[in-house]
Amino acid sequence: MIGVVLLFTAFTLLYVYLKWTFSYWDRKGFPSAGVNIPFGVLDSVWQKKQCYGRAIQDLYNSTKGPVVGMYLTLRPALLIRDAHLAHDMLVKNFASFHDRGVYVDEENDPMSAGIFQMEGAGWKNLRAKMTPSFTSGKLKAMFETSNSVGDKLLAHLRKELEQSGTKEVDMKSVMGTYAIDIIASTIFGLDVDSFADPQNEFIEISRRINRNTSKDIIRSIALVLYPAMEKFFVRIGWKQEGIEMMRKLTNRIVDLRENNNIVRKDMLQLLLQLRNQGNTSTDDSVWSAESAKHGVKSMSKDLIAGQLFVFYGAGHETTASGISFTLYELTQNPEALAKAQEDVLQAIEQHGGLTYDALSAMKYLDACVMETTRKYPALPILNRVCTQDFSVPDSNLVIKKGTPIVISLMGLHRDAEHFPDPLSYQPERFLEGNYNQAAYMGFGDGPRHCIGARMGKLNVKLALAKILSNFDLEVRKEKQEIEFALHGLTLLPKAGVPVRLSLKK
Ligand code: HEM
Structure with missing residues (x-):
């Protein structure tokens, strides 16, 4: 009998808790949608019907009004549907929305204290110190390294085409390898060729980080939606193998450089300047990181590893998909393909080769990216x-401190109101400016926009220019939209990204 009473009480309490949790937006007077207990708007993700980004896009498409309350499982969050409101929140009202609200614990887990996760004054300070590392002067100085990775990509593709002179290539896989090598060399300073040696240490680490086991899924949900739970996991010593391997690798490289006074032109070197001198040199020709005051280190090795881990996470899939999706779209749009090819060849001719300046001059390719x-x-x-209570303009709604807000880029970017005929691929939009500028946020917006945007664009353009100037791309007979994978927080293709290449005649 007692058992039945206890069970009944437990169910009643659970019912009251869920009803209370899932009535948050009603109680605050906000419109809401997607109230599916217990997964909320992520119900379709749980049922393996949609990925995270598409589930939020569905909510964007099926609702109206500037803001819509939703539930990311048990966490109430607000979808910002209005492009101008979203832009203002990220730019003008930055003081009320400066943090991401994901897991970070600098004191006990420095690997978590990357610039992407950092909050408040700590983030502001780090961002100011890191900004000089991403100037065009620094990128130009690193160009030789990126270019040699581009040459390895070319050598690999030529070899693939050696026998028949033409082949359908899975760009998702090839560009994944290119992006790994770009990061390994320009960020970590490693001399790798993953096309020739696909079992190297960096590739192994990357494989472990990108595994999709239930453990990994639990950790990524905790990281984004339940930071306190992630803190608990870390405290009880539940380590993530890939991250731990990356921490050890970074420590090893830092020791090697510091003990042997090795100077290389890469991101790690600039972080060593920060560690040893307190800032990054604004002189693009100075790369030495010798200690100004011996023994004083302003950044621990693990904190450096945390930054490199963020650069890896933020730069890998983004670069690979930027290149493969562009190539795929060009094969479906012959006019854009011809213009892109002409743009590349003209700039190469004008600058006497595929140099940094030639890449900067490729304006049509910029528009493609x-x-x-x-x-x-x-x-x-x-x-x-x-981060502080915010009144939604022209309404009596107040967003309370601590509320997560979400902006659906898939929703805004594929909304005909902002981008006419949104599924058609038209680089000209960005040359002619015939779109709603507030609605484009491919690299984010405001003071917290992508710090590596210039580097990302450069590496994407480099691979595109190498391919367009060395191969012919076969135009697809029928247009077909890419299907997206159901896992992950980034937008990934479900299967490969097939593109047929031929050696130029
Ligand atoms: C085509 C390539 C890339 C795309 C499309 C891209 C896109 C983005 C987006 C959308 C954000 C979020 C911005 C926001 O919340 O407002 C972001 C943040 C960030 N990205 Fe990128 N990214 C790219 C390449 C890179 C690369 C190569 C790096 C580093 C080497 C990088 C480093 C970062 C960092 C550190 C942040 C967080 C900035 C902060 O919180 O202060 N990204 N990126």
Whole structure:
């Protein structure tokens, strides 16, 4: 009998708790949608029908009004549907929305304290110190390294085509390898060729980080939606193998450089300047990181590893999908393909080769990259947490401090109101400016926009220019939209991204 009473009480309490939780937006007077207990708007993700970004896009498409309350499982969050409101929140009202609200614990877990996760004054300070590492002067100085990775990509593709002179290539896989090597060399300073040696240490680490086991899924949900739970996992010593391997690798490289006074032109070197000198040199020709005051280190090795881990996470899939989706779209749009090819060849001729300046001069290719990041935003959502109460303009609604806000880039970028005929691939939009500028956020917006945007675009353009100037791309007979994978927070293709290449005649 007691058992029945206890069970009944437990069910009643659970029912009351769920009803209370899932009535949050009604109680606050906000319109809401997607109230599916217990997964909320993520119900279709749980049922393996949609990925995270598409589930939020569905909510964007099926609702109206500037803001819509939703539930990310048990967490109430607010979808910002209005492009101008979203833009203002990220730019003008940054003081109320400066943090992402994801897991970070600098004191006990420095690997978590990457610039992407950091909050408040700590983030502001780090961002100011890291900004000089991403100037065009620094990128130009690193160009030789990126270019040699581009040459390895070319050598690999030529070998693939060696026998028949033409082949359908899975760009998702090839560009994944290119992006890994770009990061390994320009960020970590490793001399790798993953095309020739696909079992190297960096590739192994990357494989472990990108596994999709239930353990990994639990950790990524905790990281984004339940930071306190992630803190608990870390405290009880539940380590993530890939991250731990990356921490050890970074520590090893830092020791090697510091003990042997090795100077290389890469991101790690600039972080070593920060560690040893307190800032990054603004002189693009100075790369030495010798200690100004011996023994004083302003950044621990693990904190450096945390930054490199973020650069890896933020730069890998984004670069790979930027290139593969662009190539795929060009094969479906012969006019755009011809213009892109002409743009590349002309700039190469004008600058006497595929140099940094030649790449900068490729304006049509720039527009292609913008159009790709519009139609396929690598991060399909932007998120912030409200850091001080905020009144929604022209309403009596108040967003309370602590509320997560979500902006659906897939929703905004594929909305005909902002981008006419949104599924058609038109790089010209970005040359002619005939779109709603507030609605484009492929690299984010405001003071917290992508710090690596210039580097990302450069590496995407480099691979595109190498391919367009060395191969012919076969135009697809029938247009077909890419299907997206059901897992992950980034927008990934479900199967490969097939593109047929032929050696230029
Ligand atoms: C085509 C390539 C890339 C795309 C499309 C892209 C896109 C984005 C987006 C949408 C955000 C979120 C911005 C926001 O919340 O407002 C972001 C943030 C960030 N990205 Fe990128 N990214 C790319 C390449 C890179 C690369 C190569 C790096 C580093 C080497 C990088 C480093 C970062 C960092 C550190 C942040 C967080 C900035 C902060 O919180 O202060 N990204 N990126």
